[in-house]
Amino acid sequence: MTYAALLKWAAHELNDAGIEGARREAELLLAYTLGIRREDLYLRNPLSEVQADAAGKAGGAASADAATATVRFQEVVARRAAREPLAYITGAKEFYGLTFAVDQRVLIPRPETELLVELCLEHLERRSGGKLSCEQHSSAGCGSQREQYSVAHAPFVVADICTGSGAVGIAVAVNRPDVSVLASDISAAALEVAAGNAQRHGVSERIVFAQGDLFAPWKSWKSWKSWKSWKSWQSSPSPPNAGDGDRHLMDRAINHPTKCVMNRIVDHPMDVILCNPPYIPQYEIATLQPEVRDYEPRQALEAGADGLAFYRRLLSQAGTFLNQDGLLLMEIGYGQQDAVLRMAHENGWKASTIPDLAGIARVVAAQRV
Template sequence: MRRSTRLLGDRMDLSIESLSPAELGQVSLGEAILRATHRLAASGSMTPRLDAEVLLGYVLGLSRAQLNARWDEPLTAEQAERYAELVHRRAEHEPVAYLVGQKAFYDLQLYVDRRALIPRPETEHLVEEALAWGRAWQSDEGQPLRAVDVGTGSGALAIALARHLQAHVWAVDISAEALAVAAYNVGRYNLEGRVMLLCADLLSAFGGRFDLIVANLPYVRQEDLPSLPQDVIGYEPWVALDGGEDGLAVIRRLLSQAHEHLASPGLLLLEIGHGQGDRVLEIARSHLPEATISLLHDYAGLERIVRVERP
């Protein structure tokens, strides 16, 4: 019988935090994972086993597959104490991405902390749309395109574009703190010469036009902010979430600037929240009546991207 199963059966409190310092030195990887899973499930995590494995993998420098292969191996007391602390913080709803300092996005591993919004997998659909259009544009034009990522945060979109397109990319954010995170990620991928960082309010600092504009701006209505999950509203920056009274305050301002800053031909891709599609389409048409404007859904069937293509 695995040691983890025997020890778990001896206790009423199954959380890893319930163990004494001496007991922490007797815990196997498997028992630690099971105890952490129990604790995180009780705290309301939607993915307690995944969280438990990712956190222990971070402590030990192991993949999830390696953890399962070493299920019965013991943790040192120091490793167990460090793990227990991370599990406690996760049980207090601190996001796993902030605890481990990184988040997978598209084909990237990005550094993240509380200065910037955590990239979401739904936003990868925007990357796919941008790359498909950008490759076709380059095939026709035969030159690097000019792109801008508005509200870059961690730099996720800008870096993905620069890695996969021949492009000069501006990464813009109103938050200097978020730009510091983006700068670290740009350096991680050695893109300092191709991704230019700028602290500015949307496109107000630019005088020219861009072939490609991508934006994942705040779109949560102010009245909905308090009802967001605690691991979002309690830790992620409000400036990256707050979309004003109707959720469209920042989006509306960007679309009002797009007429002057989107090249012809050119493409603007804008992430939106579910239920905002019709209103954003209306705003986009009022500012860019000559453009072909459409609403794209994500893989869950939810409204996700407004696509504005200028002929």
Template sequence: MTYREAIDHGEYFLQEHDISDAKTDAWLLLAMVCKIDRNFYYLHMLEDITEEQLTEYESVLKKRAEHIPLQYITGEQEFMGLNFVVNSNVLIPRQDTEVLVEEALKQIRPGMEVLDLCTGSGCIIISIMKNVPQITATASDISKQALIVAKENAKLNEVSIQFECSNLFDNLKGTFDVIVSNPPYIRTEEIAKLMPEVRDFEPYDALDGKEDGLMFYRQIIEQAKQYLKSDGYLMFEIGYDQGEAVSTLMKQAGYEDVRVVKDLAGSDRVVTGKGRNYV
């Protein structure tokens, strides 16, 4: 089978199993197995791949056909122009979350202390540090397995971050100029309706925001008062329909300059607010 035939075969096979972007996924899986790039492909597409490569390619195609996320098969995902290791212990970094990083970078300055709650893969705090390396960064997650991935990503991207295993603020000390968080925010009843790649393979506890999807926002908004420096910022990623609810929670708790920020698709994606002399 030639490289071109392998792409065509993979695309057809994935289409039969209702995989969206079948052609792109077939290419990425072949590129991973054969360790090639586009330039190599176009120069050699009529040449045969090896039997070993074909066997491995068939294996990863079958995994993708089972709706295992592409990123869990390749083991990586790009975010903010950086490469991140991912596995089934962490959510796959998504472009929507880049809005949170961009908003945080508008407020963060060298010398600040920044906390990332529910860090998962570490993509948020690592991306912040790559842009403002002169900060002191702390990241926490309740999952020890997620922290293993986050630490690997910090090493991969050559940044120094203090990681803590903590249920929100339980094991944290000190105060922070900026607290960012992408907490679980899917309503429990909605999880069963998600696409199978998310519903069946991404970590449930990182998705489940409980009955109304707002449980972690309520807890963080209240507890963060003890950990925010004067005029410090609290910033969240939110679901597309949670802008009003989360901004109202922040205003009721006494945060100032509360804003809802939209993503490129025009959906509510981030809520930010400023603390007022809590500590």
């Protein structure tokens, strides 16, 4: 079967399943199946046989490869027609110019969430007097040298609460080598994905992944006297007085940040707190697109009867961990701006909303009064 015939069939199947942009998704699925880029489907002869990809093999082997590729393509099209998200099928999602591994353990990063990263970077630029220059980047070097540069020269600390895949915190760390990140999530499974993404993008040494509810890991760490004895703590199978929900992942060999980063995160108030929390009311879950409702983790979506449960807790707790000039940035759902702003003001914050590219209030930015 030709590329053109496969694409025509797949686009028809996906369109009948109610998927918007069926042709584009069919192209992406075929490219994924063949291990090529989407544009390569057209850089090659679109009428060429699939078995052309097995060029150089004997005819029987080429036919077998073509048949295998066709079957695999039919399988992934069936999964997409069942409304499984494209990102879960391919195992990857682009966010802020970076590719992140994703699966059903984590929420799929959305384009509108990139606004959190943009606002964080802008705030850090103002605090530091500008972006890091190319000379600064090159002088930082790589590996441990870069890490020493980062902490010594401009030791910013950013928290990424409800980190999920780690996309937000990792994007900030990639763009600011002078930043250390505390990324927390209540889901240990999500943190495994996030830690893998940090390693993929070369920022593992500057990010601490911690399992716990919102700020719980940070609060627990502050009380651990054994932090003063890093060596004995590092070799301990479990930090003193660590509850099951507040254990960091060092002892699980998922994340191994450097000593200076760990010490700074514990001792230094946060310069920016980022959070894309669950914010969908319980009654709206059933009305969501099947890709979201049936596949993405419910724990990362649902936020009580009115969808505001996490904002109440964030606004009552975040001030304790933020420095005086620090910034709290929270993504919000459609129509939630008035309620969240009211809660912010009631909790002693000066707050405003920032719209996304569609003009929808997407982020609440708050600072302590």
